[in-house]
Amino acid sequence: MTDDTHRFYRFSNQTSYEALTAASDAARGFPNDTAERWLPTWDELFVDPETTTDRLYCIKRRNILDTDDFSGEGITEIDLETYLERLHWEEPMEEDLEMIDDLQLEEPWTN
Amino acid sequence: MALNLSTLTSPATSGNVLQEVTTTADFLESVPVLRNLARGTNAGGDAEQSVALNQPKALPLIDGEGYLYVSGIAGNSATVPHESSLNLTNELEVVARVKYRSYSGADAQCIVAKWAYGDFNFRFHTSGYLEVFFKDSANVSRSTSSAYTVYNNNVSDGDTIWVKMTIDASSTSTNIDFYTSKDSVKNEGDVTWTALGTTRTITTNGGITSGTNPVSFGAFDNSGNINDDLVTGAILKANYKSAIGGSPVLDVDFTANNVRHGDTKFKCATGQVVTINQSGNDPATVIKKPVLRFDGVNSVLRGLLGHTHSEGYLFAAFTGLSTGGDRWGRVFTTNPEGLTDNAHGIQYIAHAANTSDIGVEQGIGTAYHLGLWDKEKNVLVDLKVTNGLQRSRVNNADEQASTNSLNVSTDQFNIGANEGTETRNDGENAPLDLEYLALFPATITDAQADQIRNYINNRNRVFSLIDSQGYFFFDGAATDDGQVLSSSTPWNGRIVGSDNGDSDFYISQNTLDDRPTTDGYKITFADNTDHFDIPSTTQAGWQVVGTSKGTFAYRVNANAVSELTMLGNAGTYRASGDLYGIILLPESATNRDIEEARKLLIDRGALDAAYTGGFGSAWLNRTDIVEFRQTAFQGATTLFRGWKGNSNLVSFSAIQATNCSNFQDAWYGCSSLTQFPQDAKLGTEASNVNFTSAWQSSGLTSFPALDLSSGIIFVASWNNTNISKFPLLNLNNGRDFELAWRNNNLLTDFPSGFFDSWNPITIYSGVFNETWDGCPALTATSVENILTSIAASGKWSTQSGLEGGTALSDATIDIDYNVATGSLTAATLSAIETLNGRGWSVNINGVIQ
Numbered sequence: 001m002t003d004d005t006h007r008f009y010r011f012s013n014q015t016s017y018e019a020l021t022a023a024s025d026a027a028r029g030f031p032n033d034t035a036e037r038w039l040p041t042w043d044e045l046f047v048d049p050e051t052t053t054d055r056l057y058c059i060k061r062r063n064i065l066d067t068d069d070f071s072g073e074g075i076t077e078i079d080l081e082t083y084l085e086r087l088h089w090e091e092p093m094e095e096d097l098e099m100i101d102d103l104q105l106e107e108p109w110t111n
Numbered sequence: 112m113a114l115n116l117s118t119l120t121s122p123a124t125s126g127n128v129l130q131e132v133t134t135t136a137d138f139l140e141s142v143p144v145l146r147n148l149a150r151g152t153n154a155g156g157d158a159e160q161s162v163a164l165n166q167p168k169a170l171p172l173i174d175g176e177g178y179l180y181v182s183g184i185a186g187n188s189a190t191v192p193h194e195s196s197l198n199l200t201n202e203l204e205v206v207a208r209v210k211y212r213s214y215s216g217a218d219a220q221c222i223v224a225k226w227a228y229g230d231f232n233f234r235f236h237t238s239g240y241l242e243v244f245f246k247d248s249a250n251v252s253r254s255t256s257s258a259y260t261v262y263n264n265n266v267s268d269g270d271t272i273w274v275k276m277t278i279d280a281s282s283t284s285t286n287i288d289f290y291t292s293k294d295s296v297k298n299e300g301d302v303t304w305t306a307l308g309t310t311r312t313i314t315t316n317g318g319i320t321s322g323t324n325p326v327s328f329g330a331f332d333n334s335g336n337i338n339d340d341l342v343t344g345a346i347l348k349a350n351y352k353s354a355i356g357g358s359p360v361l362d363v364d365f366t367a368n369n370v371r372h373g374d375t376k377f378k379c380a381t382g383q384v385v386t387i388n389q390s391g392n393d394p395a396t397v398i399k400k401p402v403l404r405f406d407g408v409n410s411v412l413r414g415l416l417g418h419t420h421s422e423g424y425l426f427a428a429f430t431g432l433s434t435g436g437d438r439w440g441r442v443f444t445t446n447p448e449g450l451t452d453n454a455h456g457i458q459y460i461a462h463a464a465n466t467s468d469i470g471v472e473q474g475i476g477t478a479y480h481l482g483l484w485d486k487e488k489n490v491l492v493d494l495k496v497t498n499g500l501q502r503s504r505v506n507n508a509d510e511q512a513s514t515n516s517l518n519v520s521t522d523q524f525n526i527g528a529n530e531g532t533e534t535r536n537d538g539e540n541a542p543l544d545l546e547y548l549a550l551f552p553a554t555i556t557d558a559q560a561d562q563i564r565n566y567i568n569n570r571n572r573v574f575s576l577i578d579s580q581g582y583f584f585f586d587g588a589a590t591d592d593g594q595v596l597s598s599s600t601p602w603n604g605r606i607v608g609s610d611n612g613d614s615d616f617y618i619s620q621n622t623l624d625d626r627p628t629t630d631g632y633k634i635t636f637a638d639n640t641d642h643f644d645i646p647s648t649t650q651a652g653w654q655v656v657g658t659s660k661g662t663f664a665y666r667v668n669a670n671a672v673s674e675l676t677m678l679g680n681a682g683t684y685r686a687s688g689d690l691y692g693i694i695l696l697p698e699s700a701t702n703r704d705i706e707e708a709r710k711l712l713i714d715r716g717a718l719d720a721a722y723t724g725g726f727g728s729a730w731l732n733r734t735d736i737v738e739f740r741q742t743a744f745q746g747a748t749t750l751f752r753g754w755k756g757n758s759n760l761v762s763f764s765a766i767q768a769t770n771c772s773n774f775q776d777a778w779y780g781c782s783s784l785t786q787f788p789q790d791a792k793l794g795t796e797a798s799n800v801n802f803t804s805a806w807q808s809s810g811l812t813s814f815p816a817l818d819l820s821s822g823i824i825f826v827a828s829w830n831n832t833n834i835s836k837f838p839l840l841n842l843n844n845g846r847d848f849e850l851a852w853r854n855n856n857l858l859t860d861f862p863s864g865f866f867d868s869w870n871p872i873t874i875y876s877g878v879f880n881e882t883w884d885g886c887p888a889l890t891a892t893s894v895e896n897i898l899t900s901i902a903a904s905g906k907w908s909t910q911s912g913l914e915g916g917t918a919l920s921d922a923t924i925d926i927d928y929n930v931a932t933g934s935l936t937a938a939t940l941s942a943i944e945t946l947n948g949r950g951w952s953v954n955i956n957g958v959i960q
Contacts, residue, residue, distance in 0.1 A: 035621040036598075036623075037622050038624060040622045040640075057640065060638070
């Protein structure tokens, strides 16, 4: 998974997201009365752990059509690094681990 | 090898017929007699066939090695799809080890071909010359053959030989050489080659054109179908190189250990997937154990039982080769002399009415084992027929039983066809590969019969627990290249014949962007969205997953599962990589069963030990995992959150993660894990290892004396566990112990001397912040041990630990302890004084001392 193979998004508006997928499913010939679809439902997207209201997802470039319109309100393209950082963001521990911030810990999401 | 009956039963109960197919017949030789190896007093006669046309043929091992058998019938070959790595430019070297029935004949015979639109076709000419066709850079077809035939190099038909051909087309004067060798060696590097005459030089346009047609063995593609230059014989190995003397671009070794008997797809040494194309009653077959091939047309062996036989046990190991052949083609039957086997025999295994079923006549009435007559299904049928109880099983599963009264007796037996009355003589033939037949009297016990079946299976390796008791096997090789794994064309994990999994079990993904893809051999999960939806299942057992990141086995509980990822049941992280298969065995699986399942997937191409790379979050929140088995993690660079949240994990075997430098949160929240393996190796070959929260909030009640000396960060490592007595560890490189043993309600004993040799490169501020806070059971002696030891280290509260260094902004040592165990000792107070003198502050039970 790289920026070359995928595009990464943060979705802040469910209505915009569903408009995107409805139009795109129609463009792909996926009738909306079956389970076949391009992208998952809003509830199946990854919850942004920081906001708990936004959603995160990566989309394979090979599956994106020129007609797919990502310009809707609340649809923000981000890069891989941001995607991973946000996806694995955690609330700070109750304790003040001031020195832990100075550590050069290996980023675990690049395996 | 002769099977000594006395090893299975007492001499007094020795069997009637014991047939064994470890024949001394040579490859493709017709077999007139199959010796009865039974030694008991009731031993019957041999199985015989005097008519050559009706004799089965032998497919033994060749020099102890396996091979691809090809029958010379159209539709039977092995192929490898084109890929760009197979392209040729100016040179080619082809090497093969083969054993053909004849090296000349009415038609040429393929050795290795990649032909029709380019590349080459290396073959035996009809007169025994070696010959090659290729297309030069102008796409003009060129050809030449060796100056002499292989017979000139003392090769005889049926010999096992090496052949080699090289093309040097780097100029328009293209040089081609041919070689043979009869060396009985298994490795190409050990071969001494003999040229078949001098170099052939032909004028070309130089170069070799590459096309996109597949590589083929046993036949070549002359017109879009791989049905020309058909071979009758065996191919042991073949490879070709795009540079003479270079490394193979394709290396297909049918003798390799990872290639199994009957495989129809396998990954070869150079990574390509080899497909065995099969057609008809005499299909191309990977042979890895000796078999007798019955042709389904007229092959039959017969014999006399030597006594009147009315009850007993029958064991037959075989593979049904085709749904062709005669209806109700027989595997084995008995009959009274002059009477038909179907009406008067008592033991009868057949190919049921040209279906994919095995039919078993149990004296009276027929039982069916559905779907088990299959060229890809090696089976061991055991059949018990007694008066009042008849029972048959296939691969120790799919039991069919009846309770009929019997009053028949037989004295003859038949293999491969029906009994020999005048009207049905040599009829109802079955196409099959026979491995083993044994008949025992009814006087043996069922327990002994189980031993016999297990003996045969251990010896012939017919089936594994997957076949008999597996819940599912999602087999990458059972998919088609490019198959869309949606609900329209899902992936079926059914195990035909298994008592637990013999029904369709589909997984799929209907969301295009979350859908894994298949190349017909492995399933690729491209990112952290790819996964499968499965019908909710609550099957506990051993889950074995074979992937490009390792082959792992874990015991899973009966939690409902509705999603499968590359690493099995879903947690909260979806790993990416290639999946070769997922198997679910019953909880009763033994270590051997689990290893067999792992080996199967490893042979397919899955990595055995963990790959070299990260396993961050790999099994995050897998609340289904109870026991984690695969622990060869030498390649792991990070196990960050590896098993975090595995709240039902109770057993974790001795992990070997010697090169891993990050164990942060690895077992965080494994609240059922009370013990950690004492033989574990964690980062012992790494440096600057991070153990932050590694065992935090786990259920550990003790901790082994592991070598954690490479660790530098122990923040909250054992925070909130149930450890009561902490061992003496070497954490001398530790730079930060903040929260390390905090909230250990049960911790009483902390060893003396723990920090005596503490000597990190640097010390972080807050190194002992809240380190022993929330330890209400800690004894006064432990407090003394902690403080006297830190004092003994001689470290000052500076980043360097040296007097005069940069002071730590937080230099407090926080300890809570149980005052009921005593007041602070004189040694403790003395240590505090020493520490205070080095800038440390000591906070005991909330009071600065």
